[in-house]
Amino acid sequence: MVQAVEGAAALDAPAKAIGKWVRGAFAREPLKDALSGTWLGHAVHPVLTDVVIGTFLSSTLLDLLGGDDGERARRRLVGAGIAAAGPTVMTGANDWADAEPVDDGVRRSGLVHALSNSTALLLYAGSLGAAGRRAAALRLGGAAALLAGGYLGGHLSFAKGVGPDQTVYDPGPADWTPAAGAAELIDGRPMRVVVGDTPVLLLRDGEQLFAIHDRCSHRGCSLSDGSLEGDEIVCSCHGSRFDRRDGAVRQGPATAPQPAFEVRINDERVEIRRLAA
Numbered sequence: 001m002v003q004a005v006e007g008a009a010a011l012d013a014p015a016k017a018i019g020k021w022v023r024g025a026f027a028r029e030p031l032k033d034a035l036s037g038t039w040l041g042h043a044v045h046p047v048l049t050d051v052v053i054g055t056f057l058s059s060t061l062l063d064l065l066g067g068d069d070g071e072r073a074r075r076r077l078v079g080a081g082i083a084a085a086g087p088t089v090m091t092g093a094n095d096w097a098d099a100e101p102v103d104d105g106v107r108r109s110g111l112v113h114a115l116s117n118s119t120a121l122l123l124y125a126g127s128l129g130a131a132g133r134r135a136a137a138l139r140l141g142g143a144a145a146l147l148a149g150g151y152l153g154g155h156l157s158f159a160k161g162v163g164p165d166q167t168v169y170d171p172g173p174a175d176w177t178p179a180a181g182a183a184e185l186i187d188g189r190p191m192r193v194v195v196g197d198t199p200v201l202l203l204r205d206g207e208q209l210f211a212i213h214d215r216c217s218h219r220g221c222s223l224s225d226g227s228l229e230g231d232e233i234v235c236s237c238h239g240s241r242f243d244r245r246d247g248a249v250r251q252g253p254a255t256a257p258q259p260a261f262e263v264r265i266n267d268e269r270v271e272i273r274r275l276a277a
Contacts, residue, residue, distance in 0.1 A: 001148075001151070001152075002109065002152070002155055002159075005108055005109050005112045005152070006104070006105040006108050006109055007108075008108055008112075009104075009108075011107070011108040011111050011112070012104070012107060012108070014111065015100060015107045015108060015110070015111040016100075016107070018093075018097075018111070019096070019097045019100045019101065019107065022093045022094065022096075022097035023097045023098070026090070026093075026094050026097070029251070032094070032252060032253055033251065033252035033253065035090055035091045035094040035253075036091075036094060036095070036098075036218075036252045036253035036254075036255060037091070037252075037255045038249060038251070038252030038253060038254065038255050040255065041255055041256070042163075042255050042256070043091070043095060043163040043255060044087075044091045045088065045091040045092045045094075045095050045163070046157070046163065048084060048087055048088040048091060049088055049092070049150075049153065051080070051081070051084040051088070052081045052084050052085055052088050052117075053146060053150060054081075055077045055078070055080045055081035055084070056077070056078065056081040056120065056124050056139075056142060056143065056146055057143055057146065058077050059073075059074040059075075059077040059078050059081075059124070059127075059139055060139045060140060060142070060143040062074050062077075063136040063139055063140065071131075074127075074135075074139070075128060078124050078125070078127060078128060078139070079128070081121075081124060082121065082124070082125055085121050089114075089117075092113075092114070092153075093114070094253075095162055095163060096110035096113075096114075096156070096162065098218070098219055098238055098253060099160070099162045099219055102219075103160065105160060106156060106160050106162060109152050109155060109156055109160070110152075110156060110162075112152060113149050113152040113153050113156065114149075115149075116145050116146070116148045116149030116152065117145070117146065117149035117153075119142075119145040119149075120142040120143070120145035120146035120149060121142075122142075123138045123139070123141045123142035123145060124138070124139060124142040126138050127139045127142070161220075165217045165255075165256035166215055166216065166217050166218065166219065166220040167213045167215055167217050167256070167258065167259055168256075170197065170198050170213070170215070170259075171198075171259060171274050172195065172196075172198040172200065172213065172259060172261055172272070172273075172274040173195055173196055173198065173272065173273055173274060174273060174274055175273055176264070176266070176271045176272070176273045177195050177196065177271060177272060177273060178195075178269045178270070178271055179193050179195045179200060179202060179211070179269075179270045179271060179272050180193045180202060180269070180270045181268060181269060181270070182265050182268050182269060182270050183268070185202060185203075185204040185209075185270065186204070187204050187205065187206065188203075188204070188205060188228060189203075189228075190202070190203050190223065190224045190226070190228060190233065191203070191224060192214050192222060192224035195272060198213065199213065199214035199215050199222065200212070200213065200214055200261065200272060201213070201214040201223050201224045201233065202263075202270060202272075203228070203233075203244055209263040209264075209265070209270065210244045210245060210260075210263065211260065211261040211262075211263045211272045212233070212242065212244065212246075212247040212258040212259065212260045212261065213247065213258045213259040213260075213261075216235045216237065216238075216240060216254065216258070217240075217254050217255075217256040217257065217258055218235065218237075218238055218240050218252075218253055218254035218255070218256075219237060219238060221235055221236065221237035221238070223235055223242070223258070228244070229241075231243055231244055231245065232244065232250050232251075233258075235254070238253050238254075239251070239253075240252055240253055240254035242254070242257065242258045245260070246260045247259060247260040259274060259275075260275055261273060261274055261275065262274075262275060
């Protein structure tokens, strides 16, 4: 299923149009940070999906268990899922729109994920106006669509990396390691170097030296392609802001800080090592 979805080039045109609209609609602060989960420390969308999936599938479970006395509970569960669907859709669309421009697989899978979940929502909502076996059949069809959408959602998160901290498996060197010649640093201009396998942003400000991970924790863009505004490094891709001193998130949509490094000059060479835990 995933291979078929990711190979469907016909999905590109509508997905690009929707992604562009979402990026424009959700671009303003503080809405962007709220939807991204900057305030929470990780993406909000997975938390909300648990509510929608849990309530909808619970209503279907009551159908499978049988008994007419559970109809009121089924309707309440479906109603709760519908109420949670709005913010769930908004947070998911926001995460997808930030990721889809750089990956055809994310673009296509995300659109089908949304279509599957929208189908599930319509079927469960339709069950509120039905009764008996017809209502149960609508909920069962909704469960099937929801499971397909959930599978693609898991693929986007765990296979495509939409949501996780992009630096988590790359902490940088534990020991002092040469990064660049001291004379190569230009005052006030971020410089990208690779130390071992780790991309690092180096910055000189007079006598001060700073070093943070260069791969943005949000979507992996190079921070050295961004700009320096006061004490903040601004990502050129989505506008996340990080403190140049310790990598702390100053503004989203990033939710995780940038790993920061100790810096020293030794024999005219800039050396770095990761901060002790």
